[in-house]
Amino acid sequence: MTRWRRPAWWSVLLTVAAAALFVRLGLWQLDRAAYKESLVQRYAASATASPVPFEQVAANPPADAFPRVAVRGRWLGDRAYLLDNPRHDARGGVEVYVPLALSGQRRLLLVDLGFLAGTGNEQAPQLPALPSGEVDLHGLYLPPPGVGLELGGDALAAQAHWPKTSIFLDLGQVAKDLDRPLYPRVLALDADPAAIYQREHPFDFSSMPPARHRAYAFQWFSFAVAVLAIFLVLHRKRRPRRTDKR
Structure with a gap:
């Protein structure tokens, strides 16, 4: 049977606060990814608009x-x-x-x-x-x-x-x-096959495309899981070692 040590109130508070912060940052990165994907869609629609x-x-x-x-x-x-x-x-x-x-x-x-x-x-x-x-x-x-x-x-x-x-x-x-x-x-x-210039204008996210925001979101969620895992490991009571008497 697994036994647990009673945690100090401050350790519970720090763990909950850190996990909540990391989850909030992960959600924020997902929101940024969705926003930039909507920009890409609007950009593509504009290219064919009147x-x-x-x-x-x-x-x-x-x-x-x-x-x-x-x-x-x-x-x-x-x-x-x-x-x-x-x-x-x-x-x-x-x-x-x-x-x-x-x-x-x-x-x-x-x-x-x-x-x-x-x-x-x-x-x-x-x-x-x-x-x-x-x-x-x-x-x-x-x-x-x-x-x-x-x-x-x-x-x-x-x-x-x-x-x-x-x-x-x-x-x-x-x-x-x-x-x-x-x-x-x-x-x-607009692109012109007869022009000497290559007219391709991919949307510029300044090194932060939607995929990178999703990667950062995964990273923040991983930190939240790690904080909880560390808390559980530190407060798990170890079983005493059995000694054989002869």
Whole structure:
């Protein structure tokens, strides 16, 4: 028959509190995973939705939504920005961003033209010329890519000629560099088989996809089980050893 030692009140309190905390953290991670999965579904639905006029969402885009928009403007083709070594392609290359000027607006819209593969050397790939007149564009109105860890300050200000290259994209720094305000999001153009750019825009969770949240949830639940197991082991009364008398 298993015997148990009566635990101290404080050990019971600490065990219950720790287990409850770990369970709460696990549930929170599951909630984050569900939220991000809903974002993925909304993102996928937006890619095939009918475009809405850009002015409807330009200054105040809906939170947690990625509208597909139609916009008309003129390229500032001599002001390109190259995001170096995008994570979605291990071959090397750049993601190309060019500002678009809208008629009657001082604000500029930064447009993601897509990924341009590297040339196999350290030189930036040659950018194709853009049309000089007004163009009609369609694409997703997305939050800008995360800036990550900014080392060395403003890399754009230190470059005198375009295209300018950076390892992160900060809309505030781009606006300062252009001396004009920018819209709060970027336009990721629709895929075009005839374009030289590869236009694939997987949803960016900044290294925290839904699967990782679920893994963390499992970890927190495991901690809760471990706390209870340790409590039981510490308060289990050992049977006395039997000694044989001769």
